[in-house]
Amino acid sequence: MGFTSYETFALDHGLDRKQYWRIENGSNITIKTLVKILNIHKRDLAGFFKEIDSAKRGSIKKSR
Numbered sequence: 439m440g441f442t443s444y445e446t447f448a449l450d451h452g453l454d455r456k457q458y459w460r461i462e463n464g465s466n467i468t469i470k471t472l473v474k475i476l477n478i479h480k481r482d483l484a485g486f487f488k489e490i491d492s493a494k495r496g497s498i499k500k501s502r
Contacts, residue, residue, distance in 0.1 A: 451478050
C-alpha cells in the first residue's frame with residue numbers, strides 16, 4: 439500500500455481523518471469500524487481474532 443501518513447490512508451479509503459487518527463492512537467472503536475478497516479486490508483473478522491489469539495498464546499509461551 440505504501441501510505442506515508444494516516445491522513446492519506448484515511449482520505450484514500452473514505453474514512454474520517456480524525457476518527458482514523460484516534461484509531462491509530464488506541465481509541466476504542468465499534469465492530470462496524472473494525473470490519474470496514476479489515477475490509478480495506480482484505481482481512482476478515484475471524485482471521486483477525488485468530489491472529490490475536492495466536493499472538494497472545496505466543497507471548498504466554500515466551501514468558502514461561
